[in-house]
Amino acid sequence: xxxxxxxxxxxxxxxxxxxTLAVAMAAAAQMPxxxxxxxxxxxxxxxxxxxxxxxxxxxxxxxxxAILEAKKDAAKTLGAKARTDGQALKALVSAxxxxxxxxxxxxxxxxxxxxxxxxxxxxxxxxxxxxxxAEQAGKLDGYLAALKQMGRARMGRS
Numbered sequence: 001x002x003x004x005x006x007x008x009x010x011x012x013x014x015x016x017x018x019x020t021l022a023v024a025m026a027a028a029a030q031m032p033x034x035x036x037x038x039x040x041x042x043x044x045x046x047x048x049x050x051x052x053x054x055x056x057x058x059x060x061x062x063x064x065x066a067i068l069e070a071k072k073d074a075a076k077t078l079g080a081k082a083r084t085d086g087q088a089l090k091a092l093v094s095a096x097x098x099x100x101x102x103x104x105x106x107x108x109x110x111x112x113x114x115x116x117x118x119x120x121x122x123x124x125x126x127x128x129x130x131x132x133x134a135e136q137a138g139k140l141d142g143y144l145a146a147l148k149q150m151g152r153a154r155m156g157r158s
Contacts, residue, residue, distance in 0.1 A: 050143040054136040082113040
């Protein structure tokens with residue numbers, strides 16, 4: 001494999017990773033209003049499914065909705081930033097002769113976006129679990145762990 005082929009392969013890999021991260025961030029960052037209705041990304045769908053399984057009260061639903069509403073604008077902003085950063089990385093990688101330093105910097109920026117989204121999801125989950133009883137929180141943890149495990153098994157990463 002010559003140098004041009006290696007660079008092209010690395011560029012394609014970086015583009016694939018960037019595209020995957022951008023799509024995942026955009027999906028995960030969408031925080032709709034009520035936790036029991038609407039679409040949202042994988043995190044919110046899992047959270048809604050878990051909350052439905054543990055049986056939250058109307059008071060708990062109202063508190064959880066308030067938590068999600070408080071994060072909604074920040075999540076949208078983060079999703080937009082991730083999309084923009086992903087497009088910037090794609091443009092850098094698509095250049096005739098990609099600058100490795102610029103590509104690396106753009107990739108790390110996108111990774112920072114992903115880490116920020118992960119921290120936001122963890123913060124939301126912590127706040128939601130504070131609204132639940134200890135038993136409900138334990139059931140929610142079990143539900144989310146089972147979903148995570150099923151996802152790994154589905155991807156062949158058991």
